[in-house]
Amino acid sequence: MEQETGIKYREPLTKGELDVQRWRNTQVGMWAWIWQRISAVAIIVFLGLHLTLTYKPVIQFLLLATVTFHAALGLRIILLDFNIVNVKYQKALIAGLVALGIVIFIIIWTRIY
Amino acid sequence: MSQKRIINIFRYDPTTEEKGHYDRFEVAIADESKTTLLDVLFQIQKTEDSTIAFRYACRVSMCGSCGMVINGHEGLACKTIIGDIKAKEITLRPMNHFPIVKDLVVDMDPFFDKFKQALPYFDNPHTAGAPAIIRPDSKEREDIGLSTECIACGCCVSSCTMMYHHPEYLGPAALNRAFTLLADSRDGLYDQRLIRVMSSCYNCRLEFNCTDVCPKEISPTRAIKYIQRCALKEPFRKIDPRQPAVEVHPVIEEQAAGNPEFSRRRFLKRVTYGLGAATALALGGVLASATIGPSIRRTPKQWLRLGGLEAFAPGQVKTISVHYDVMDGFYKSQKIKPVMVYRGLDSNDLVVYNSRCTHLGCTVHWDDTKHIFLCACHGGAFDLNGDVKAGPPPRPLDKHNFKVADGNLYVEMS
Numbered sequence: 001m002e003q004e005t006g007i008k009y010r011e012p013l014t015k016g017e018l019d020v021q022r023w024r025n026t027q028v029g030m031w032a033w034i035w036q037r038i039s040a041v042a043i044i045v046f047l048g049l050h051l052t053l054t055y056k057p058v059i060q061f062l063l064l065a066t067v068t069f070h071a072a073l074g075l076r077i078i079l080l081d082f083n084i085v086n087v088k089y090q091k092a093l094i095a096g097l098v099a100l101g102i103v104i105f106i107i108i109w110t111r112i113y
Numbered sequence: 114m115s116q117k118r119i120i121n122i123f124r125y126d127p128t129t130e131e132k133g134h135y136d137r138f139e140v141a142i143a144d145e146s147k148t149t150l151l152d153v154l155f156q157i158q159k160t161e162d163s164t165i166a167f168r169y170a171c172r173v174s175m176c177g178s179c180g181m182v183i184n185g186h187e188g189l190a191c192k193t194i195i196g197d198i199k200a201k202e203i204t205l206r207p208m209n210h211f212p213i214v215k216d217l218v219v220d221m222d223p224f225f226d227k228f229k230q231a232l233p234y235f236d237n238p239h240t241a242g243a244p245a246i247i248r249p250d251s252k253e254r255e256d257i258g259l260s261t262e263c264i265a266c267g268c269c270v271s272s273c274t275m276m277y278h279h280p281e282y283l284g285p286a287a288l289n290r291a292f293t294l295l296a297d298s299r300d301g302l303y304d305q306r307l308i309r310v311m312s313s314c315y316n317c318r319l320e321f322n323c324t325d326v327c328p329k330e331i332s333p334t335r336a337i338k339y340i341q342r343c344a345l346k347e348p349f350r351k352i353d354p355r356q357p358a359v360e361v362h363p364v365i366e367e368q369a370a371g372n373p374e375f376s377r378r379r380f381l382k383r384v385t386y387g388l389g390a391a392t393a394l395a396l397g398g399v400l401a402s403a404t405i406g407p408s409i410r411r412t413p414k415q416w417l418r419l420g421g422l423e424a425f426a427p428g429q430v431k432t433i434s435v436h437y438d439v440m441d442g443f444y445k446s447q448k449i450k451p452v453m454v455y456r457g458l459d460s461n462d463l464v465v466y467n468s469r470c471t472h473l474g475c476t477v478h479w480d481d482t483k484h485i486f487l488c489a490c491h492g493g494a495f496d497l498n499g500d501v502k503a504g505p506p507p508r509p510l511d512k513h514n515f516k517v518a519d520g521n522l523y524v525e526m527s
Binding site for chain 1: 123131182184210215277325341
């Protein structure tokens with residue numbers, strides 16, 4: 001206890017603070033979370049572009065790609081949340097669902113264009 | 114054969130320093146496959162720098178004292194074999210999210226404060242005598258599994274980024290402990306414990322950092338998911354009448370006053386509402402313009418040639434199909450519409466009728482024997498002036514604008 005001992009504690013370190021090795025050792029589960037957040041923001045941006053500049057293949061491509069990616073990772077969260085898939089398969093789920101997403105993406109994209 | 118390894122150790126001296134720094138040690142290790150990181154720390158303390166501070170007790174990964182961040186990954190120093198670390202340099206750093214006392218030693222009080230909040234003990238005030246026995250092969254026991262093996266080393270709490278973003282979050286260790294007791298049917302504090310962990314369990318973002326670092330290979334994520342499902346089932350749970358409900362206020366609310374987390378929460382709430390309103394406005398705008406747009410949009414008119422005037426005999430009605438293209442957004446659609454041209458006996462007397470019946474839009478045709486425009490659908494009939502002669506049409510036939518130029522007849526279509 002700070003008051004009792006009179007020792008000045010250093011404030012807690014946070015993730016990556018003074019730690020060059022941290023990001024190199026970040027596991028796939030956390031990357032999935034980070035990339036899902038990033039793709040969520042990207043969806044808002046691309047959706048806005050899609051509504052203002054309609055029927056531009058580039059924007060449609062990016063929007064469909066980010067939505068599929070975000071949905072694949074979101075599906076993983078749902079499956080884990082409701083214990084449909086055991087949490088020990090979380091890493092396999094990322095690879096599997098993202099691969100499934102890519103396949104669906106290619107099918108949809110080749111059907112449209 | 115002894116090998117040299119470089120060990121960078123985080124140093125913090127509370128009497129002289131503010132932030133802390135790294136000290137670099139070069140250590141000769143006799144046999145890397147038999148040397149733990151804790152052994153190396155002893156060696157450094159004996160031979161290089163006796164002031165270095167670290168915590169340990171059992172040396173066999175049972176007590177959870179020597180948790181630290183080893184090359185960016187939380188672990189126990191006593192369990193980590195030097196030979197297993199591939200990187201040439203080893204960086205040791207105290208655990209995240211705990212106040213640092215000195216060097217690698219952190220203050221674990223916040224950890225155990227949160228542990229206590231989750232009521233980490235077995236208690237059943239309602240049953241006397243020996244507790245019920247749970248069979249080893251029962252679902253309940255299998256659910257709990259090895260989660261009871263937690264040694265409270267704090268590695269999971271250090272690895273969880275949500276500990277920083279949500280100061281009131283109990284953390285993986287406390288929630289894992291709560292899970293082992295919530296899943297235990299013999300325990301009598303289910304309600305109180307669930308109330309205390311309820312708001313906390315939703316702070317998990319499923320990063321699996323705690324699962325990745327746990328030296329006992331427990332998955333606190335699994336525990337947190339179990340608690341979330343308990344919370345989900347709570348409204349539908351049958352209350353055991355033998356166990357009267359006990360009023361327990363969540364600790365969170367008691368701490369709420371003056372906590373910056375709650376102003377942050379208010380801010381996020383407003384941002385969410387704002388974003389929701391903006392999204393609703395954008396979507397509503399698009400839907401509204403798509404619904405109302407077509408009726409207020411002015412379609413471009415075009416003049417189309419029907420043929421030379423000489424093709425229309427006086428006193429005759431001639432039906433001509435007009436082919437033309439209309440742009441609908443990006444889509445070009447081809448339209449075919451029949452128009453009916455009547456040239457009166459006075460050669461300048463021309464009328465171009467729209468063949469669409471004014472009743473319900475069927476196509477009207479000219480009946481040459483009856484000298485009448487007839488609609489096949491509901492028996493509507495119009496005379497040569499377009500006036501209604503029989504049937505349900507409410508108004509005369511519509512007429513198209515036309516013009517005669519250079520001996521040709523043009524009609525305006527839209």
